Amino acid sequence: MGIPEAFQAYVVNKDEQGFRAGVTQLGPEQLPEGDVSIQVSYSSVNYKDGLASIPDGRIVRRYPFIPGIDLAGTVVQSSHPEYEAGDHVLCTGYDLGVSHEGGFSEYARLNGDWLVKLPAGLSAKEAMGIGTAGFTAALSVHALIHNGLKPEHGPVLVTGATGGVGSFAVSILSRLGYEIVASTGKKEKEEAWLKALGAHEVISRDELPPEKPGPISAERWAGAIDPVGGERLADTLKQLKYGGSAALSGLTGGTDFPGTVYPFILRNIRLLGIDSVYCPMSVRKDVWSLLAGPWKPESVLAEGIREVGLAELPATLGQILQGQAVGRTVVSMS
Incomplete structure (x- = not known):
């Protein structure tokens, strides 16, 4: 053969x-x-x-x-x-x-x-339905949890929520009991769909910037999953709660972002880079096993x-x- x-x-x-x-x-x-x-x-x-x-x-x-x-x-x-x-x-x-x-x-x-x-629990079709986008979302969730994020810490922001990584992140976080705030440029069109996936609240990306300019803002997010990057990433970092983390996996919003060291120093936050291409095999296997079991993004696959x-x-x-x-x-x- x-x-x-x-x-x-x-x-x-x-x-x-x-x-x-x-x-x-x-x-x-x-x-x-x-x-x-x-x-x-x-x-x-x-x-x-x-x-x-x-x-x-x-x-x-x-x-x-x-x-x-x-x-x-x-x-x-x-x-x-x-x-x-x-x-x-x-x-x-x-x-x-x-x-x-x-x-x-x-x-x-x-x-x-x-x-x-x-892994048992996933068909070949489901695995490809998840694909690189879902795997990247799961890596992002994995990194946030590894850095201490728990559901009781408060809301988790997901930017670009109608995209592949964002929608899978909403589905996975929902299964794990997190409060999710989904940010999108298509709020009126996709709000009902995002809530069906598990988002508790849907906001327009224009609602992300803090009310007052400055190097640091009121604490808002326990964690964030950002497949967008760009200028609004700086706003997200300013609004992370003490000890919070943001998992960054994309650059559709741009490769540069304005920022200062203040949120990192004053609030002990972390910016976590997510790479799905050369991710270590030990992590890769663990995350795919989770995607076949307790993290399976049922709400996306059910769509x-x-x-x-x-x-x-x-x-x-x-x-x-x-x-x-x-x-x-x-x-x-x-």
């Missing part, structure tokens, strides 16, 4: 003839080296995948290339000591879909050190996961680049 002589994959290419992308037939010799071969069941659609599908997205490092930063499937061949044919596995992060051929393919070959065995095939992928990637995607989309290889 192994990789068949012909299979389908979504491939992007750029050469002297220009840029092109679409579903094509490949053979095993066109896959990269690796000690584990996988029949992919599902991948997922992320903004980074959308960028990989356009000529100036600055994600793909070489051509031709198979994008897809997430995958879940079944091992068909392995020389890695931890995996054997028949094992159900998932992969997110590392170089997958960036410099190593990714998950938009019926078969993949990769480094077994990047894999996590699919439904849109499923598309490889043939529908070009249109789906276009939608995510245009900001028209709603909820999570997985790509089925069956």
